[in-house]
Amino acid sequence: MSPRPSRAINLEEFDWHLLAVAIVLTLIGFAFVWSTTSGPDDGAGLLYRQMMYVGAALPLVAVVIRVPYPFLARGPVQIAYVLGIAVLIALLFRRADEVRNTQAFIRLPLGFSLQPSEFVKVAMIPALALWLRHRPPPKGFLDLVMPGLVFAVPAALIAKQPDLGTTVILVPVLVAMLFAAGTKLRIMVTIGVGCAVLATAFYFSPLMYDYQRARIRSFFESIPQKTLEARELRAAGRHGEAETVERGLRQLKQGSNLQVYHAMISIGSGGAFGAGVRQGEHNQFGFLPERHNDFIFAVVGEELGFVGSTMVLALYFLLVTLILNIARRTRDNFGRLICVGVATMFGFQVFLNTGVATGILPVTGVTLPFLSFGGSSMLASYLALALVLSVGAHRVTVLDGQTFQKRSMASV
């Protein structure tokens, strides 16, 4: 017998704090999207569009949280998952745009566009939960085949787009959900070690181009340190060596590193308290690429400084903790796994995004949930949030064996 969901929202159980945190983050996002609407790459109207996206997302949230989430298991999740994969496959055949990296988008009228991978990412979470919910915790590798497939199909399709960032997010989501589903630690460790070995092997394999390798290496090199080094070498009259170092430095400021370089300049010049919203010269002068989008955290860093950025990070931690709290309160495996999946998705997206902006991770192109400009990202984030809120609001009576017996007896 499947758990019987309560029909109405349980307002006492509804997690207002979580919604509040998300809305505060959204408002902070407004402030910084507004901040990026000045300057030469004028994005006037970005703020209004962002508001419009949120305006579209909130009713969606209202609808989704009214739906008792176990109902999702009876079709919507499966449909959404299959539909998402179908769209991704359909996109594969858009040959011409392939190289231009625009395959990830579906153009809509009025200049809007949709990024299906954002939604597939969210759809994968309940799909995985659906598979894992009633099964005993995976004990062997054979038990991982199906969840692995549920993960691997969208992951491969998204990777093919190529949208490395979204693919990278899916991995911890899978791992965390397996972990929360009670997979044996032995298996988890094996997976971890296996991943590390594979990554190392890939790094040294001929599959990886030299330039990619160089790009990865460059993250472990610090620009300030190298600058100092070059200066010292020059002062010591060792010009040949200095030139080598300078060449490396130039590479650190070129190509895909250029964005990170400017992001680090932005954040670094923010100092303790920042320049104030809309006052950060480096991003306001247009040096920071994608400042309304992937690099919005650098704008936060420059304009709010260390204190402000730490507070934003703290808000994200609060968000993740509140979601995991719901997971803790929920005794239904399906709801709990959804929460873990969403929390991991948000948590790793924040980590990846801020890690890139601060220069500790390679450029992946992940948005900062609720802050970054973008309709797909905003809608997907609110959708995921709504799933979690729904889990919190619809407590499912889960009966253990004893109670089950009692209840059945009583009903007889």
Next chain:
Amino acid sequence: MILVRLRVLTWVFLLLLVAVDVRLAHLQFVASDFWRSEAAVTRTDGEAVAFRRGALLDRFGRPLAYGEIDQTLEIVYFDFRRETAIGRLHAGSKLRHEVMGRPGVAPRIRDVVARPAEFAYALLDESEASIAPLPRRVRDDYGFYVRSLLELSPDEYRAARARLAPDAGYRGLVEDATAQIAGAVLAQAQALADLAAATGLASGELLALIESKVDDVDRRIAEAIESSPTPADARQLLAFRRDYENRRQLLVRGIPYGAVFLVNMRPEQYLGIEVFDVDARRYAQKYEGLSPALIGWVGDTTPEICATTRRHELRLRELDALDPEQIDDETAAEIERLRNLIRHEDYLPDEQFGVAGLEAALEPALRGVRGFKRVTRDRAGVDRELIDQRPSIPGQDVTLALDAELQLAAERVLERFHHPSAIVLLDPSDGAIRALASYPNPRREEIRRDYAQLAADPDQPLFQRAYRMPGNPPPPGSIFKLIAAAAGLEKGVISEFTTQVCEQLYPVGNRTMKCLHRHGSIDLKTALAKSCNIFFYKEAAAVGLDEMQDMARRFGYGTPSGFGDPETLGLQGVARSIGEHAYPFQTGHGVGFTLQTAIGHGAVDDITPLQLATLIAPFANGGSRVRPYLVDRIGANPAPRTPPQPLGLKPWTIDVVRRAMQLVAEPGGTVGPTEGIDLRPFKVAGKTGTPQSVENRGGKSVEVDHAWFAGYFPYDRPKLAFAIYAEARTGGGGRTGRPILYDLLTQPESEPYR
């Protein structure tokens, strides 16, 4: 157990976010200063600040020419070629045509704009196989243009090529890209057409201008590559190339504000096109025609002039590359000096310099010093904030001795006279030149445009007769009698009351020398007023050639006029001295030669109107030699000049000649009242001259008369010394000079000098 696992997850997230926060702390506290300085380096830029060229003013401060900061439209090759659709497509197509030998004519920017899709397709469709055998440099360039048109990074391009080349995939990519490129080209062409319209050009004109500049750089780079075949030159070549590509080149000077606005407001549409402030020369409209050849003009700096700048730049680069240890005080000083020169003084390609006339002669004074400013720029290159600056120093305003109105009046008079001629007016007390009018007097633009035609004109309009005589200029003729008379008076062989008899003919040896009329018994003053030759023949016989030459030299005859305080004026027209003229083979010349000298032929050589006016000045001012000058003040400082030098003649010598000169406008004088023209009310004192010279007219030697009339007025209180010259004029000095002077004196502008 599940709760433990959830707690573990919480800790994992906390750990990750703390890691980010630690990094943040490092960036924002420890390394903050470094990143701030990096930010400053990225955002700040140094730029020259234009100066205003000094004005040329007349003696009353009327501006004849002045400087004004103007906006110029310039192109930066590098940005245009590498960042814009048209630039990339044209460059790629050109390479394809030139290096890969594809058929058709060399594509011009116009063609590319007209048929972008066609060119784009052809360019992108080249197979890998046809690119591979090209020299590396070309391949690199070609690859750059192709992949930048496709908007791919090198890696992506390589990947796309590798993955897609064998099948039709690349073709599909090309087809899609072609449409996109064509769109970008059309958008840019439209933006450029807007700019052309705002600038006042036809749209094709702007494109043609851009093309000529771009081609010029291409050509220079190609030449450089050809001339440096060894790999050792490669680095130098690269530096050279970068240098050339980044140099700004002038497109249009003096663009209207609409165009400036367009470029500044939409910089992303006008990559490679920039607006700079540059000094521009303006000539006051009213004085536009005021002896342009004398005032001169400015022109764009030539490559030759910029070569100095370039030499300095190269030297500076050389020194900058030195080890810090190798730099001693001397080298440091040189670096500083070079940097200052390049930044503030050396000519830039968009600047102008004085090419001709006073503009050229006074260049050092008129040219200002460029300033330098450091500004904060945004990504689009728009100035946001001024960090510091050294303001430019405007050039010095130069005040001329000229009276612009008087000069215009004189030019008007000559214009009416309509025959090669000149009027020089100068202040006899100190030699200040008030007017240097000549006819013909071609306009500035005529000279610049039709130079060859003017040079071939038989009237020799390029010669400003006032100080520069064409061909075989005449001697002063009878005006020299003033000198001869002074020599005689000084030596004492004649006096005011000496009387001679003029029988019109005067036999000397086997020749008979003539006078115009039979004057009968005639005294010195009348002889001068009527210009009797016989009187002076007889006098010269008594004075002797040496004495006359001596006197001429004392008056300054034949010494360089010292015209223009800047002797560098480079204007011809200094008479060779009669001393130098003395024919060596005629040392034993006969007495005839001496007699001829007395009436302004013989040993007397050619002279310019300016020199003649200078020669007359001592008679007007009571016996002091002056040096004519044109430049009165440079900035606030008086220009150096020679004070008048007393000739040290006996007091009566000058006095007698002066009184004789006063008779010239009286009845009977050579410019006496006739035909309704009466110079007496103007108290003109003077002397006429009608020298003959032999000219070649249609293969025949013809003796032609030239007209001279020099003197001063008013004779009781001389304000101006004048010299009037009319070339090849039958009618002589009197008949020609009288109406010209009369016309001039009746002009309202000459009122203050009457």
